[in-house]
Amino acid sequence: MQRESGDGLSYPAQLQEVLSAAGVERPVLLGVGEDAWAFAHSDSEAIRIFPELSVEFVEELADMYGCLGEHQFSFECPCVYEVRTCNDIPYTIEKKLPGRPMPDVCRTLRGSPRRQVLQGYMAAIAELGALKIDGPFGGLIPSSVWSTSDTWERFLQHELEVSAEQMLSRFLEAVPDFGDLVSRIESSIRDTLRWDSTSLVHGDAYPGNIMVDDAGRIVSVLDFGRHSLLGDPRLDVAIAIELTDVIDEFTQDDTEYLRELVDEEMSGPWRALSAILLANQLRGDERIVRKCAASLAEAVDKF
Numbered sequence: 001m002q003r004e005s006g007d008g009l010s011y012p013a014q015l016q017e018v019l020s021a022a023g024v025e026r027p028v029l030l031g032v033g034e035d036a037w038a039f040a041h042s043d044s045e046a047i048r049i050f051p052e053l054s055v056e057f058v059e060e061l062a063d064m065y066g067c068l069g070e071h072q073f074s075f076e077c078p079c080v081y082e083v084r085t086c087n088d089i090p091y092t093i094e095k096k097l098p099g100r101p102m103p104d105v106c107r108t109l110r111g112s113p114r115r116q117v118l119q120g121y122m123a124a125i126a127e128l129g130a131l132k133i134d135g136p137f138g139g140l141i142p143s144s145v146w147s148t149s150d151t152w153e154r155f156l157q158h159e160l161e162v163s164a165e166q167m168l169s170r171f172l173e174a175v176p177d178f179g180d181l182v183s184r185i186e187s188s189i190r191d192t193l194r195w196d197s198t199s200l201v202h203g204d205a206y207p208g209n210i211m212v213d214d215a216g217r218i219v220s221v222l223d224f225g226r227h228s229l230l231g232d233p234r235l236d237v238a239i240a241i242e243l244t245d246v247i248d249e250f251t252q253d254d255t256e257y258l259r260e261l262v263d264e265e266m267s268g269p270w271r272a273l274s275a276i277l278l279a280n281q282l283r284g285d286e287r288i289v290r291k292c293a294a295s296l297a298e299a300v301d302k303f
Helices: 013-021 055-068 102-106 111-129 152-171 178-191 234-244 252-261 269-281 286-299
Strands: 002-004 010-012 029-032 037-040 045-049 080-086 089-095 137-139 199-201 210-212 218-221 229-231
Touching: 010 013, 013 045, 013 080, 013 089, 055 080, 055 089, 102 111, 102 210, 111 199, 111 210, 111 218, 111 234, 111 252, 137 152, 152 178, 152 229, 152 269, 152 286, 178 269, 178 286, 234 252, 234 269, 234 286, 269 286
Parallel strands: none
Antiparallel strands: 002 010, 029 037, 037 045, 045 089, 080 089, 137 229, 199 229, 210 218
């Protein structure tokens, strides 16, 4: 059963029941993420509903956001005021963050203003990566999709082994020498991809999670969670560029410009490694898997 809402859309009855319990009778949708639906709760607050997740997971998110709130960024991050449940469905009351999704803003921008946003995007990821958090390398919260390890190299080796085995059959057509490519990535992990600090890695910093104001400034970064981890922030950059390339509002020129803004090695081992890891994490999305396969084919001769 679905009911009509204040924005003229219809939502499942279980969402409407949570919204009613929270005092939202005419809901206005703010966005839909991998795990949650976000609605306006008031002019300054939002409500996020997690229909398929446990209250324990949502409490982990709230604790993580509390940790991030102790640090000063040039942009805002989510701030959870309260975790509640309705009919065993967890939801949060949190700060309503400013800005519009980066793809929506860039849709109408050209030239220098567009590149300003792209520059700000990479700068925001770098700013997140400057934050060091005590903990093991890998998954930031207990419910993370990532494993953990005592070194970054062991973490990458494990994730690469698991992902390569999972994706082998889907990559062989694009990369017949996939096994050799994986071996070369393993060598790079031991030699050039070493990292000693547990830096913050968003893990899902694609443009839809980046909020931009009318002046083209990055004002909010959303949706930390199961994909967030501690390690080398260059992984964040590599994943972000891969994801930007599958969003309709961005062009190949945008992707190439982002690559120009970062280290040259992003076209080699980092591009190959992130493509394998990302494809495994999002293996249910055929479009992303195809994009990652194409990236692997292009990266073969780059290192």
